[in-house]
Amino acid sequence: MPDLLQVTLFTLGVALLGTLLILPPGVALGWVLARRDWPGKTVVETFVALPLVIPPVATGLILLKLFGRHGVLGRLFENVFGIEIVFTWRAVVLATGVMAFPLLVRTARVAFEEINPRFEEAARTLGAGPWDVFWTVMLPLGARGLLAGCVLAFARALGEFGATVMIAGMIPGQTITLALGIYHEVQLGRDTQALKLLAISVVLAFAAVWLSERLLRRRTI
Amino acid sequence: MTTDAPPPIRVRFRLDRGGFVLDLDLVLPGRGVTALFGPSGAGKTTCLRAIAGLERMPGGLLEVEGEVWQDESRGIFRPTHRRALGYVFQEASLFPHLSVRQNLEYGWRRRRANAPPVDFDHLIELLAIGPLLGRRPATLSGGECQRVAIARALLASPRLLLLDEPLASLDLIRKNEILPYLERLHHELEIPVIYVSHAVDEVVRLADHLVLLADGRVAASGPLTETLARLDLPEAFADEAGLVIEGTVGASDPAYGLVRLDFPGGSVHVAHAAEPAGRRLRFQIKARDVSLALEKPRDTSILNLVPAAVVVVAETAGEAHVLVRLDAGGTPLVARITRLSRDRLKLAPGVAVWAQIKAVAVLA
Numbered sequence: 266m267p268d269l270l271q272v273t274l275f276t277l278g279v280a281l282l283g284t285l286l287i288l289p290p291g292v293a294l295g296w297v298l299a300r301r302d303w304p305g306k307t308v309v310e311t312f313v314a315l316p317l318v319i320p321p322v323a324t325g326l327i328l329l330k331l332f333g334r335h336g337v338l339g340r341l342f343e344n345v346f347g348i349e350i351v352f353t354w355r356a357v358v359l360a361t362g363v364m365a366f367p368l369l370v371r372t373a374r375v376a377f378e379e380i381n382p383r384f385e386e387a388a389r390t391l392g393a394g395p396w397d398v399f400w401t402v403m404l405p406l407g408a409r410g411l412l413a414g415c416v417l418a419f420a421r422a423l424g425e426f427g428a429t430v431m432i433a434g435m436i437p438g439q440t441i442t443l444a445l446g447i448y449h450e451v452q453l454g455r456d457t458q459a460l461k462l463l464a465i466s467v468v469l470a471f472a473a474v475w476l477s478e479r480l481l482r483r484r485t486i
Numbered sequence: 487m488t489t490d491a492p493p494p495i496r497v498r499f500r501l502d503r504g505g506f507v508l509d510l511d512l513v514l515p516g517r518g519v520t521a522l523f524g525p526s527g528a529g530k531t532t533c534l535r536a537i538a539g540l541e542r543m544p545g546g547l548l549e550v551e552g553e554v555w556q557d558e559s560r561g562i563f564r565p566t567h568r569r570a571l572g573y574v575f576q577e578a579s580l581f582p583h584l585s586v587r588q589n590l591e592y593g594w595r596r597r598r599a600n601a602p603p604v605d606f607d608h609l610i611e612l613l614a615i616g617p618l619l620g621r622r623p624a625t626l627s628g629g630e631c632q633r634v635a636i637a638r639a640l641l642a643s644p645r646l647l648l649l650d651e652p653l654a655s656l657d658l659i660r661k662n663e664i665l666p667y668l669e670r671l672h673h674e675l676e677i678p679v680i681y682v683s684h685a686v687d688e689v690v691r692l693a694d695h696l697v698l699l700a701d702g703r704v705a706a707s708g709p710l711t712e713t714l715a716r717l718d719l720p721e722a723f724a725d726e727a728g729l730v731i732e733g734t735v736g737a738s739d740p741a742y743g744l745v746r747l748d749f750p751g752g753s754v755h756v757a758h759a760a761e762p763a764g765r766r767l768r769f770q771i772k773a774r775d776v777s778l779a780l781e782k783p784r785d786t787s788i789l790n791l792v793p794a795a796v797v798v799v800a801e802t803a804g805e806a807h808v809l810v811r812l813d814a815g816g817t818p819l820v821a822r823i824t825r826l827s828r829d830r831l832k833l834a835p836g837v838a839v840w841a842q843i844k845a846v847a848v849l850a
Contacts (some may be wrong), residue, residue, distance in 0.1 A: 384579060386540050386575075387575065387579040387580075387581070388581075390540075390566055390569075390572065390639070390642075391638065391639075391642050392596035392597065393567055393596060394565075397567075397596075406583055
């Protein structure tokens with residue numbers, strides 16, 4: 266069953282890449298939302314939350330229009346970097362990342378909001394500039410929340426279906442993840458194969474949650 | 487005054503934030519402890535935060551040691567991390583993810599290159615936090631936390647130390663545990679300290695200069711003894727009215743358990759353990775412990791009789807009493823006597839009296 270192994274590794278890799286891709290902007294945006302006020306903040310908040318509330322397939326369609334051959338961003342990537350995105354593994358990373366983004370931003374924001382502003386002020390009075398404060402106070406104090414956010418984003422990325430199927434299609438060996446695979450096998454009437462993929466999904470989800478619990482518990486000691 | 491007196495701290499802050507008005511224009515000494523004293527909501531903490539740059543006052547002006555930290559009319563606002571200051575917050579502000587030693591090193595590592603050297607080990611010893619270095623802030627008591635916080639602030643080699651009610655969150659026992667450390671610092675520190683407090687006893691023990699704030703305005707500002715001697719102080723001080731006098735230890739009389747304290751204009755005996763002669767001590771004489779006589783009383787149990795002249799007689803909020811400000815050979819005293827006594831003795835400015843002092847509290 267090289268097929269199963271390939272799908273599993275592909276799913277893990279894509280989810281990991283998607284999470285890593287959104288980590289810097291997600292943490293930055295979470296921090297900005299938690300600690301800064303500016304006009305139009307609510308608009309940004311709403312915009313970030315959109316993938317959570319509109320159907321994933323709709324998000325997929327938006328991405329398809331943006332990154333497709335004739336889309337603004339699609340042309341940009343093709344002309345500047347010579348990279349094609351839609352219906353490749355890159356599209357899967359993009360879709361999982363975009364869908365997990367709101368979850369990461371929200372948990373990062375809450376993680377930062379829970380930090381007593383007194384600690385930042387204390388750091389500033391001790392001579393730490395804004396970046397210094399972020400690296401030495403905000404990140405370590407928000408670490409647990411940020412880690413939980415990453416696991417959540419990763420778990421969400423593992424199971425992404427709707428947006429992925431729109432922008433990446435179901436190309437065996439190229440864009441099929443566990444979630445897509447289950448649907449694909451059922452469509453072809455290969456229920457046993459689908460059940461095997463299901464079992465792997467459950468094990469991966471279980472492992473991710475178990476790992477995060479363990480990491481969180483170790484931090485508290 | 488010596489010629490090398492450090493330049494003063496100039497503070498001008500104006501703020502009108504929907505009902506809360508702050509209007510301060512102060513010149514504070516560049517050396518010693520200035521207490522910002524006043525009831526809650528008077529604007530003490532806001533003023534301190536503005537000095538630290540944690541809050542920005544639109545039309546603010548701030549000069550420390552001849553350096554302009556803020557002058558909005560010229561568009562100057564130095565951010566907090568570029569102001570060489572130490573700040574001790576009311577509640578614990580030690581970084582919970584760092585050990586006590588790492589907390590101390592946080593400011594130490596970031597002190598400016600041209601900062602005057604700080605003796606790390608001496609400060610650790612002075613605040614008695616050596617045994618705590620390896621511990622996490624979560625395992626410290628409130629008093630220990632504040633001592634570490636004070637050390638952390640000083641290790642950054644500040645030019646100005648700001649203390650925002652550092653004892654307010656502590657119970658009386660812990661408070662009395664820290665006050666001696668603050669007093670020791672007071673004797674050693676070369677930098678000015680601004681101390682926010684609403685506790686009279688702390689102010690009286692620690693401050694050299696007193697600023698009284700009420701409703702966001704300066705009600706009085708001046709050297710501690712003078713300001714405390716002013717009789718038109720707001721309610722908060724009236725009951726505790728009294729004077730802090732600095733004197734030197736004269737003779738000790740261990741047989742009777744007394745120590746003589748000399749000050750310009752007289753001396754008093756106080757029940758106190760023997761002290762080396764010449765040591766400077768602060769002591770407080772409250773107005774309600776001072777009574778007056780026109781002639782030198784004889785055969786009285788009261789030991790302390792000081793000749794003085796009436797400077798001014800002031801009404802108080804209460805019906806029965808008046809406060810009398812005295813001048814005892816250059817040292818101010820305040821007596822609280824009844825209105826009836828004032829009339830019987832015909833007390834008026836210039837009248838020579840004997841002040842009988844019933845109690846003296848040694849502060850430090």
